[in-house]
Amino acid sequence: MALCSAFCPRISTNFRPKPFSSFPSKPLLSLSFKVFSSQATDASSQDKFSGRVGFLGLGIMGSPMAQNLIKAGCDVIVWNRTKSKCDPLISLGAKYSSSPEEVAANCDVTFAMLADPESAIDVACGKNGAVSGMGPGKGYVDVSTVDVATSKLINEHIKARGALFLEAPVSGSKKPAEDGQLIFLTAGDRSLYELVSPLLDILGKSRFYLGEVGNGAAMKLVVNMIMGSMMASFSEGILLSKKVGLDPSVLVEVVSQGAISAPMYSLKGPSMVKSQYPTAFPLKHQQKDLRLALGLAESVSQSTPIAAAANELYKVAKSYGLSDEDFSAVIEALKAKSQDTA
Ligand SMILES: NC(=O)C1=CN([C@@H]2O[C@H](COP(=O)(O)OP(=O)(O)OC[C@H]3O[C@@H](n4cnc5c(N)ncnc54)[C@H](OP(=O)(O)O)[C@@H]3O)[C@@H](O)[C@H]2O)C=CC1
Numbered sequence: 338m339a340l341c342s343a344f345c346p347r348i349s350t351n352f353r354p355k356p357f358s359s360f361p362s363k364p365l366l367s368l369s370f371k372v373f374s375s376q377a378t379d380a381s382s383q384d385k386f387s388g389r390v391g392f393l394g395l396g397i398m399g400s401p402m403a404q405n406l407i408k409a410g411c412d413v414i415v416w417n418r419t420k421s422k423c424d425p426l427i428s429l430g431a432k433y434s435s436s437p438e439e440v441a442a443n444c445d446v447t448f449a450m451l452a453d454p455e456s457a458i459d460v461a462c463g464k465n466g467a468v469s470g471m472g473p474g475k476g477y478v479d480v481s482t483v484d485v486a487t488s489k490l491i492n493e494h495i496k497a498r499g500a501l502f503l504e505a506p507v508s509g510s511k512k513p514a515e516d517g518q519l520i521f522l523t524a525g526d527r528s529l530y531e532l533v534s535p536l537l538d539i540l541g542k543s544r545f546y547l548g549e550v551g552n553g554a555a556m557k558l559v560v561n562m563i564m565g566s567m568m569a570s571f572s573e574g575i576l577l578s579k580k581v582g583l584d585p586s587v588l589v590e591v592v593s594q595g596a597i598s599a600p601m602y603s604l605k606g607p608s609m610v611k612s613q614y615p616t617a618f619p620l621k622h623q624q625k626d627l628r629l630a631l632g633l634a635e636s637v638s639q640s641t642p643i644a645a646a647a648n649e650l651y652k653v654a655k656s657y658g659l660s661d662e663d664f665s666a667v668i669e670a671l672k673a674k675s676q677d678t679a
Pocket residue numbers: 393394395396397398399417418419422450451452453455456459460480481482483507508509510511617618619622623
């Protein structure tokens with residue numbers, strides 16, 4: 338089986354990193370650390386990550402993730418294309434560097450949470466990109482949602498500098514990011530995975546190690562392909578219920594009590610009924626993920642007609658200016674469609 342899965346449930350709720358002042362400045366891989374043990378139950382028997390952490394990309398997801406690292410006592414250096422987004426984190430104690438290269442040069446491990454394949458490649462491999470600041474003893478953890486080819490490309494560039502690479506896209510949205518409840522889908526250098534596990538456990542509730550680079554990206558795309566189709570189908574149901582004279586709020590309640598119940602429906606349904614779409618997961622990113630998932634399916638000649646239809650709907654929603662709304666705004670594309678054909 339290509340995807341060798343080792344599920345490691347969250348075991349650390351009481352991880353206490355060293356205070357800022359005691360962080361050593363020597364390279365990460367020469368720091369002593371114990372491998373995070375699934376048997377460990379108390380703080381004394383758990384690993385502590387005591388290196389300096391870089392964070393590139395402070396959008397909806399990156400900001401709360403960096404914030405949680407700072408609040409846990411990590412020594413964090415941030416960078417974002419739009420510098421003003423660094424300010425709240427600097428107020429919390431983060432340091433700032435003026436380029437991804439500088440962050441990577443000054444940190445033991447650098448995380449990146451970027452919009453899409455293009456920005457992930459640019460921030461890693463472009464001019465003054467993180468790759469230029471990497472070297473032996475350092476690690477790069479890309480938590481953005483990208484395709485397999487992008488992840489492999491970044492891996493190659495990082496490896497060429499003698500550093501380690503882990504892809505670690507996340508399942509879970511704005512609130513799970515704020516609450517440290519993300520699910521990490523990791524693949525790549527196992528030693529880096531083990532080293533940063535205490536950090537992943539600050540940020541998330543569980544982590545999967547899936548083997549070679551590309552498997553994490555592929556898993557994330559499959560999950561989000563399902564999610565995008567579910568949301569499109571839910572939208573059709575809400576509109577159909579309304580059109581036949583039912584109360585869509587009651588539909589949301591009925592769905593929440595049955596076998597097709599999903600937290601996503603209970604979370605988004607009530608606001609969708611009110612035509613409100615406060616952004617947690619931008620619609621443009623969901624369409625990007627469907628596009629990339631369709632590419633993944635194409636690469637293995639897998640038929641995905643439901644995802645293809647859903648992708649078309651998100652494209653329509655984008656053409657109506659809904660890119661930055663929450664992905665649940667895809668329902669508006671159906672409303673517009675029914676008006677167009679009325
Ligand atoms: N929101 C969610 O619920 C989830 C999102 N994801 C994935 O996480 C990633 C980030 O999502 P999210 O935080 O919501 O997205 P946002 O759109 O809020 O943030 C995107 C980040 O990428 C940066 N960026 C975009 N283009 C470039 C570029 N050309 N060069 C440098 N930086 C760039 C932005 O910088 P700037 O501030 O300057 O625009 C910003 O920091 C995406 O891959 C998404 O699919 C995964 C799980 C959940």
